[in-house]
Amino acid sequence: MxxxxxxxxxxxxxxxxxxxxxxxxxxxxxxxxxxxxxxxxxxxxxxxNPEQLFAAGYSACFQGALGVVARQEGVDVSGSTVTAKVGIGKNEDGFGIIMEISASIPNADGATARALVEKAHQVCPYSKATRGNITVTLA
Known part of the structure; x- marks a missing residue:
């Protein structure tokens, strides 16, 4: 909304x-x-370049969203990092971008970490803004 x-x-x-x-x-x-x-x-x-600036903003925003969902779930995400990779390339109408978001959450097991990343992707304002517009892969 x-x-x-x-x-x-x-x-x-x-x-x-x-x-x-x-x-x-x-x-x-x-x-x-x-x-x-x-x-x-x-x-x-x-x-x-603009892609680096976008990656910096997205990774910082996503890290914040990860912290929010982790607090709601009672999971310790201290020491975690989020990396955003922005790719740019030609498409049918000029240029487009793709994203890969990866998180390292040392205090959570793999399944918990994956669930947190997926929940963060639902609440992150950058994810909301790009949803349906660009391909975003979570890792």
């Missing part, structure tokens, strides 16, 4: 200059980075 403007708790604002070959910065100055396509896509690889 979509949220309304009155439901918004926080809004992040970032501005890009020159697209994939320029700079992106947040309005508060907390983030200000050079963006550049990876070498395989014609860039020099000198800066970061």
């Amino acid at each position: 979509p949220i309304t403007q009155s439901d918004v708790l926080y809004t992040a604002v970032a501005t890009a200059e020159n697209g994939r070959d320029g700079r992106v910065a947040t309005d508060d100055g907390a983030l200000d980075v050079v963006v550049n396509p990876p070498e395989v896509m014609g860039g020099d690889g000198a800066g970061t």
